[in-house]
Amino acid sequence: MAKNIFLFSGQGSQYPGMGLELAKKYPSAQRIYDCAGDMLGINLKEICETASEAELAQTKISQPAIFTTSLVALNAMKEEGIPYDGVAGHSLGEYAAMVAAGMVSMEDGYRLIKHRAAAMQACAEQNPGSMCAVMGVDAKEIEDVCEKANGYVVPTNYNSPVQTVIAGEEKAVENAMAIFGEMGKKCVKLAVSAAFHSKLMQPAADEFLSKIGDISFKAPEKEFYSNVMGGLLTDYSDMPGYLAKHLTSSVRFVEELNAVSAAGYENFVELGPNKVLTGLVKKTLKGASAMNVENEKTLMKALEKLNG
Numbered sequence: 001m002a003k004n005i006f007l008f009s010g011q012g013s014q015y016p017g018m019g020l021e022l023a024k025k026y027p028s029a030q031r032i033y034d035c036a037g038d039m040l041g042i043n044l045k046e047i048c049e050t051a052s053e054a055e056l057a058q059t060k061i062s063q064p065a066i067f068t069t070s071l072v073a074l075n076a077m078k079e080e081g082i083p084y085d086g087v088a089g090h091s092l093g094e095y096a097a098m099v100a101a102g103m104v105s106m107e108d109g110y111r112l113i114k115h116r117a118a119a120m121q122a123c124a125e126q127n128p129g130s131m132c133a134v135m136g137v138d139a140k141e142i143e144d145v146c147e148k149a150n151g152y153v154v155p156t157n158y159n160s161p162v163q164t165v166i167a168g169e170e171k172a173v174e175n176a177m178a179i180f181g182e183m184g185k186k187c188v189k190l191a192v193s194a195a196f197h198s199k200l201m202q203p204a205a206d207e208f209l210s211k212i213g214d215i216s217f218k219a220p221e222k223e224f225y226s227n228v229m230g231g232l233l234t235d236y237s238d239m240p241g242y243l244a245k246h247l248t249s250s251v252r253f254v255e256e257l258n259a260v261s262a263a264g265y266e267n268f269v270e271l272g273p274n275k276v277l278t279g280l281v282k283k284t285l286k287g288a289s290a291m292n293v294e295n296e297k298t299l300m301k302a303l304e305k306l307n308g
Helices: 020-025 027-040 044-050 059-079 093-100 106-126 139-148 170-182 199-211 239-248 253-262 276-284 296-307
Strands: 003-008 086-089 130-135 153-160 163-168 187-189 223-226 265-271 289-293
Touching: 003 059, 003 093, 003 276, 020 027, 020 044, 020 059, 020 296, 027 044, 027 059, 027 106, 044 059, 059 093, 059 106, 059 265, 059 289, 086 093, 086 253, 093 106, 093 223, 106 199, 106 239, 130 170, 139 153, 139 163, 139 170, 153 170, 153 253, 153 276, 163 170, 170 187, 199 239, 223 253, 253 265, 253 276, 265 276, 265 296, 276 289, 289 296
Parallel strands: 003 086, 003 265, 086 223, 265 289
Antiparallel strands: 130 163, 130 187, 153 163
C-alpha cells in the first residue's frame, strides 16, 4: 500500500467560509468547534462564516481558525478511513500535525495555539518587521544578498527551489528587495507586520515558553517531520523548547519534503485552507502525487486518487 503523509497549512492560507462545507458533510466535526469554544471562548464556526478577510488575517484569529479548519479536514479523512503514516506542517501547520500524530490532545493543541497567537501578536506590535517572497533565486544567492543589505534581514522560509521568504527589519527588507530588483528578480511583499521565524520573534518565543510548561506531550504515533530539523524529528524530550525555537528558526521545507520523499512517501495530502503546500510539493518534488482537501470537491478528487 502507498505511504500517505498528511500536510497541514500555515498562516496566510485563511479565507472566509473555510472548512464549513466539510463540517456540514461530517457532523462529527462539530466536536472540534465545541472544543475551540471551550478552550478559547470564541465561536470559530461563526467567525469562519461571517468574518471579513481583514478580520481573519489578524494573528489571534487566523491561527486558531486555520488550525481548526485543518482538524476539520483531518476529521473528514478519518471518517473516510484514509490511512496515513506521517505528518508535517508549514510553520503554524505543525500544531495540527502534532494533534494528528497523537503528540498532544486537541484541547492542549488549542491551548498551545492560544498562547502562541497571543505572544506573536504582542511581539508584532512591539517589534514590527516585514517579510518578502523572492522568486527564482537560489538559496545561497539569497543568503549573500541578505548579508549585503544594511540592517537585519535573513532567509526564513525555504519554501521551494524557486521561492524563499526573507524577513527582518522593515528598512533592511526594502534594501534587499532593491538589490533583487536590480538583479531583475521578482519579489512579493507579504501582508504581515512581523518578521516571523527570525530573531525579531525572540520576545514571543520567551513569552510562549513561559506559558506552556504544563502542556502534556507524548511520543508521536506517526512519523513527524520538522521545519526546524528539515527532516524527521526523533528527539521529543523537550517539546516546549522545540516549539519556542520553532518561532525564531528558519522553515526548512525543501529539505523536509526531500526527506519525506526519500523515506518512501508517495502521496502528499494537504489538509486545511487553500493549496499552498500542494504547490510547494509539486515545485520541489517533480512528478509527486500531491493533492489538497479543503471542501467537498477537493475531498472527492483526493479520495478518487487515494482509493484508485
